[in-house]
């Protein structure tokens with residue numbers, strides 16, 4: 289890891305209007321890379337690990353140092369190429385080209401296995417970039433919380449016909465980086481949520497940040513709290529120190545069945561998931577005998593998943609929360625599918641999110657390079673002014689302003705659709721130009737979006753036309769954002785659900801307040817969700833066809 293190059297002080301992105309690089313694109317890329325590694329934001333910053341098990345921001349500390357040096361000196365006629373977290377080429381390009389192009393974890397399909405990836409990783413040739421870690425647009429639990437909040441709300445509406453989860457009990461596990469959004473998303477929906485996490489210090493961090501209400505290591509106490517709060521209808525989030533492979537079967541045995549059960553442990557990678565056993569001994573085993581560690585992970589995953597399936601049988605609403613727990617349990621020999629080949633319980637995308645993808649909606653996000661939270665507050669007001677008719681959005685922005693603490697650079701996430709993204713991006717650029725906000729704004733999104741990902745156990749599970757594993761779409765998305773002038777673009781393998789299971793693209797564009805940038809913003813924020821709508825039109829979704837027609841998405845029609 290070249291620890292001798294690790295900065296002596298904790299990393300924090302510069303704030304304010306003074307450029308330390310030659311332009312705002314490279315300044316933003318550098319600040320967002322640093323922000324990914326800010327101790328307020330990253331899971332294990334000293335190891336370059338940002339979130340999602342072992343998703344890293346750079347290959348090693350030497351590569352990190354080189355990237356920062358290059359960004360400081362990169363002009364508008366060059367583009368930095370990053371191969372799995374390591375700078376490899378400074379290409380002569382032009383001012384409208386992306387300043388950085390990133391490729392992470394990509395392996396030729398026949399070799400795209402976890403074993404092969406681990407071998408390349410060991411040889412120092414590759415890095416796991418997750419989704420936003422290796423593409424420098426991770427913004428801590430605040431990046432996922434709206435998606436989690438909306439998924440819980442949709443689960444309530446669809447399954448119980450209610451707008452609030454008051455008096456309902458959600459059971460989940462994992463309270464790390466993204467999974468750490470679950471407790472707050474639960475209480476924002478007025479539910480009682482019990483989140484089982486192996487590491488006490490991870491729960492303590494979330495309690496300190498205001499994302500979780502209470503911690504206990506006593507399952508009896510946790511259940512007593514759950515029962516009292518559900519009876520009273522009081523929202524409550526509880527972090528229970530324990531292993532889901534033990535706690536969940538214990539609950540089943542005692543007939544304690546939640547209303548909703550899901551999971552966000554790091555099950556996508558067997559070396560990141562934590563098997564039942566002594567943590568210290570397991571940490572040693574992970575390095576000394578990774579094969580045995582993986583075998584134990586599969587054993588625990590089997591127990592964990594069997595308990596979820598039993599809870600579902602006994603009436604709980606179950607949905608997969610994007611960590612490939614079902615896929616791993618299948619490898620462990622658990623019967624996770626119905627006779628028709630579909631999983632016994634759905635992933636959150638087919639269950640709740642796909643209709644949004646058909647409208648080109650996805651997790652749009654922005655960060656204030658000024659470092660001043662009042663810039664975000666001004667942009668919150670702008671969202672409310674621009675889209676007053678969207679009640680879900682209005683409710684979200686108001687709640688977010690009240691309840692979500694800023695971690696690292698101040699930022700916001702909200703799901704915006706086709707047309708809305710470009711309207712808002714252009715107004716943000718205008719705010720920068722007029723000095724209404726103090727510095728340029730970084731605009732990006734998760735790779736989990738309508739047209740940017742192929743992931744048969746998550747975003748593209750159970751597509752109408754059976755095209756779940758077709759990965760041409762994220763490649764088209766990547767290329768479209770590059771040719772239209774995003775500030776940086778990325779193409780990754782294995783994010784979310786693990787190596788072999790997904791391919792996905794990211795884009796970031798900086799609103800620097802110039803008229804030239806307005807043109808690029810308009811282009812990028814149009815085609816990015818545009819290809820998402822085209823993807824769903826092609827798969828046969830009526831909703832996508834309707835949106836394509838009413839919003840004139842397909843400007844040039846062709847014979848069909």
Ligand SMILES: NC(=O)c1ccc[n+]([C@@H]2O[C@H](COP(=O)([O-])OP(=O)(O)OC[C@H]3O[C@@H](n4cnc5c(N)ncnc54)[C@H](O)[C@@H]3O)[C@@H](O)[C@H]2O)c1
Pocket residue numbers: 331339340341342432435461462463464465466467468484485486487490530531532533552553554555556557560561562563564588609610611612736783784785786
């Ligand atoms: N649905 C989505 O939109 C979405 C978004 C981001 C990440 N993910 C996926 O969710 C998972 C979690 O992401 P993250 O960023 O929170 O990862 P993380 O590594 O930061 O956190 C996962 C947590 O799970 C805990 N854990 C592991 N095994 C456990 C067990 N057996 N019992 C209890 N706790 C256990 C770990 O200690 C860790 O704190 C990953 O698989 C990731 O790819 C899904």
